[in-house]
Amino acid sequence: MYFFMFSISNFVFVVLLCAINCICGRMFADEGLYPAGYYDSQQVQYDRIKNALTKLEHAPQWVNDWPNPSIKMGQVSGLAIDNMGRLLVFHRARNVWDENTFNDREVYQGIGDDPIPDPTILVLNDTGELVDMWGQNLFFIPHGITVDNEGNVWVTDVAMHQVFKFTPDQRQKPALVLGEKFVPGNTDTRFCKPSAVAVLSNGDFFVADGYCNHRVIKFSPDGTILLQWGTAHGTSPYVFNVVHALTLAEDRGLVCVADREHGRVACYRHDNGTFHSSFSNWLIGGRVFSVAYAPVHGGRLYIVNGPESQILPVRGYVIDFTSGRLIQTFAPDGGLKNPHDVVTSPDGSKVYVAEINPFTVHKFVDEGLRNESLLDKVEKNETATSATHVKPTATVEVVGRAGGAEGAGAGAGGAWQRWSGALGGAAGAAAAALLAAAALALRSARNNGKGREAEPLVH
Incomplete structure (x- = not known):
């Protein structure tokens, strides 16, 4: 009898547990914490993901022979584009960050070792050739890198818990250093594994004090703290779990954060830190490693996720800032493995992704965006030309003395000049017509693209 009652109670407990699990699972799905069909079979989820990806434009396109394969890199942690359009690659050369790099108090275990003797900053041109390199004997575990409007290079080193600024004419000695070397902390003068820097056009800058302190700090150009926000606990939009990357949307007055382990991009007003908006999507998943912004078509966010499960693909995604919808996806033919950073040119025509391994x-x-950029340049040149040559081409008549040979010659010359002026005007008109036709064609293509972009895609 006792055994029978025990079995009944166990059965009731199991039934209640299953009911609670189903109710909570459905509630979580309805709240968007899990995608619909989260508990379906793997094949159903694969089909759903495949269907979602087919609805996205597969752009930008991968350049499969870039960079030059002879260039050797270590773990690539950060990327930046300088004012000449060249790519700066921040890598760790022979050093790696693994489970033995820090102790449980976030102290680097290589204190006493020499810094990396190899150049840790590689400069690549548009064709993928190495054109410059520096950063030897300076860093231990490189992480983030950016270039400001003045050409200054800003980097972070998580081993030293520091932020560095290098001017264009001095690459071996930093012009500004923030943080205390090898000393982690959570104060106004100490960071704990700072991950990224973003610099406003007025010189103010943000530091993602990312791995331990879960905060964003804004500084004046001389390194004075102006404001900060972020915490590890709670439910507000200021709660972070690894502030891994930063990007600026200055045309919108925002700084955006890759909140890595929350799988979102969170944007805040860059003047006072007020929360503005957040972006996430079930297809991206629960990990967002980096984000970049381009002020094109109303603003676009370029995102790379990271390995999370065997189901969700590791790829790059593009979000339309205005609508918050996914509009594009990109990856190499073999897919991404461990993306760590993403950067885009201001016009969005070139996007680069760094991988830790490989x-x-x-x-x-x-x-499409490259053609638009070329069109904009043509239109600007036309505007400048029109502003300079405000008078139309006119024929020139030379009046000579009537009746004499000199007068006859002058008359013939006058006729030639009238014809050449007319021909020049016709040629100019033809050239203008061709440029106008090209502009109209590209503008039509641009408008058609906008029409497609406005269609409902993946939500």
């Missing part, structure tokens, strides 16, 4: 950088090109 040690490489991928380049992607958006032909």
Whole structure:
């Protein structure tokens, strides 16, 4: 009898547990914490993912022979584009970050070792050739890198818990150092594994004090703290779990954060830190490693996720800032493995992705945006030309003395000049017509693209 009652109670407990699990699972799905069909079979989820990816434009396109394969890199942690359009690659050379790099108090275990003797910053041109390199004997575990409007290079080193600024004419000695070397902390003068820097056009800059302190700090150009926000606990939009990357949307007055382990991009007003908006998607998953912004078509966010499960693909994604919808996806033919950073040119035509393992950088090109950029340059040149040559081409008549040979010659010359002026005007008109036709064609293509972009895609 006792055994029978025990079995009944166990059965009731199991039934209640299953009911609670189903109710909570459905509630979580309805709240968007899990995608619909989260508990379906793997094949159903694969089909759903495949269907979602087919609805996205597969752009920008991968450049499969870039960079030069003779260039050797270590773990590539950060990327930046300088003011000449060249790519700066921040890598760890022979050093690696693994489970033995730090102790449980976040102290680097290589204190006493020499810094990396190899150049840790590689400069690549548009064709993927190495044109410059520096950063030897300076760093231990490189992480983030950016270039400001003045050409200054800003980097972070998580082993030293420091932020460095290098001017264009001095690459061996930093012009500004923040943080205390090898000393982690959570104060106004100490960081704990700072991950990234973003610099406003006025010189103010942000530091993602990312791995331990879960905060964003804004500084004046001389390194004075202006404001900070972020915490590890709670439910507000200021709660972070690894502030891994930063990007600026200055045309919108925002700084955006890759909140890595929360799988979102969170944007805040860059003047006072007020929360503005957040972006996430079930297809991206629960990990967002990096984000970049381009002020094109109303603003676009370029995102790379990271390995999370065997089901969700590791790829790059593009989000339309205005609508918050996924509009594009990109990856090499073999897919991404461990992307760590992403950067885009201001016009969005070139996108680069860094990988920790394999040690490489991928380049992607958006032909549509590149054509638009070329069109904009043509239109600007036309505007400048029109502003300079405000008078139309006119024929020139030379009046000579009537009746004499000199007068006859002058008359013939006058006739030639009238014809040449007319021909020049016709040629100019023809050239203008061709440029106008090209502009109209490209603008039509641009508008058609906008129409497609406005269609509902993946939510």
